Amino acid sequence: MARSNNMQDDAATPSDSPSQRLAVAGPPTIRDVARLANVSIGTASKALNAGGRLSKETRENVLRVAREIGYRPNDLAQSLHRAKSRTIGIISNDSFGRFTFPIVEALEERLAEEGIAVFMCNATDDPARERQHLDQLLGKRIDGLVVTARRADKRPPIGPLAHGLPVVYVFSQADDPGALSLLPDDEGGAVLAVAHLAARGRKHIAHVTGPEHFEAVRLRKTGYRAALAEAGLPEIDGFYLSGVWSEAWGREAVAKLFSRRERPDAIFCGNDQIARGALDALREKGVSVPGDVAIVGFDNWDVMTLAARPPLTSIDMNLKALGREAGDSLLDMIAGGANSGVKRRPCSLVVRESS
Template sequence: MQDSDPPVVETRVPGAAFGGAPTIRDVARIANVSIGTASKALNAGGRLSQETREKVLRVAREIGYRPNDLAQSLHRAKSRTIGIISNDSFGRFTFPIVEALENRLAEEGIAVFMCNATDDPARERQHLDQLLGKRIDGLVVTARRADKRPPIGPLAHGLPVVYVFSQADDPAALSLLPDDVGGAVLAVGHLSALGRKRIAHITGPEHFEAVRLRRQGYRSALSRAGLAEVDGFYRPGVWSEAWGREVAAELFARREKPDAIFCGNDQIARGAADALREMGVAVPGDVAIVGFDNWDVMALATRPPLTSIDMNLKALGREAGDSLLEMIAGRKLSGVERRPCSLVVRASSVGGGGG
């Protein structure tokens, strides 16, 4: 205990006398107590006599000492900062998530440090070490795809961690993801409700979990609508406009042609729309098209403007902020949670439809 510190003669010392902002060392020296005792008194912690505590607080007031957030964090274990580690070097998915996350945390006076690991484990570990050195209160991990990844948790020494548009291969982790199956069901259900019977699906590489899940939703929606999955209408490949153009041309060289195309992303959809226009195939008159991502840069530039599935990334980012705040407060959260997507209708499916 520090109550044995010798008594001192109280002295008023103006803050300007220090040639700068007074420090906790100044408080301890003038109050004639140890720095540890001064810290306990200033942070309302430890076992101190009321006399000692009041003495330290009085000296702090007299010299104009104001504890900074970092100094306080050493005692309350809160720095009011969180870290973000992303592997999305393009920012297509990360930026909406981070914007909403920052806005949510700013409401609580919490700042954000963001680092880009670019799929480099060594760089990720370096960023994590630096963030831990800043005594962050929690960590958000995000990426450009939602496939499983090794958990960062063991490296974070029990720090609250939320994965958003990313998922840890760890049942104890919390992962927030868009509902890819549900999004595909929305897309194909929309097309079938328009009376389309022969719905093709052009998408990306099958090693992406999102591709497999969207195909699952595609097949489920066809079944619900009583439609057959036509052989050769499912075409996995690459995430590019070139792939959309190539497959659209191939599909329309067939005897049995689709009357609708559900695309795994908006880039593929734009490529398909370009190819159909060049072939003189009317969109949506002959073929309706629905994309996935609702990326304005692509969806609005497509001719006609593209109906697309919105993954509601800003809602995911805000929920990540809410979840992280709960975890920082001591609540344990875990599991994979998938959040609903939305259908944004434009002219590529309904011809002049709103959006």
């Protein structure tokens, strides 16, 4: 059998350097594997599919090159090919599901309208597990990927590992200006909450919230301050308290606020758990809600809001709307559309007896 000067079928000469192996433009193909492993396409195919009679060295060299450039035999390099699988993947680190479930429910409903099925994987904040799930999803020849989380802070982009696969981040954002991230408008939600309290005649509005290393906390603080300024209300020293996401912190924060000479007549809480704790503490002190102090939470989690005494006014992040938009965006990207940037969607105010 004739052989070319730079290709061979049963032996392999490694490429010049690791950096040369990684010099692949676009989604890697079997041609890239063959070129960088210095073998024919036929030999590369045999090595990747565990077929043919090849030397151990040749097979290992081909597999090593494929790993280095991220080639997988089942990857679909063209969106036309991808569309045939009619499936998408979801990777989440929200093991509790408080934020993911409404998003995924709406996403699945939207994709089902187009006859597309969903594979969901839980990465639990473990990069190695996330990579394993991604490998498995790519092996299933998914058409696109949705990445979601239990918090909306920035994370490393998954895009480079997906080799051109359409990816949408929802209630999650990639540290990549070329990625599409769909998020609730935390700052706007805080403005809604404080403006509502001001419209009810409250003059001394405190803000009790979670840890400041969360982007949502910082954005809600910005909204709180902006709404106070817009209403012409003072930003009182000591009325902003940052702690943890828990009912215990809500109770502790009320104790701090009521140990002061100047006390609040309203409290905007960073989530519904904090608000529930604040309600309990006020009731124990004999403080009337909303008569003496009005309370507004954030998340509109019915487990918390409807069981609160009194039922809790809260900001709804409209997670189902985010999930449906994620589905629309992914379908558009699979069809060849371009979509990128951070897009924040409006929250809404759900008024109940606490305010």
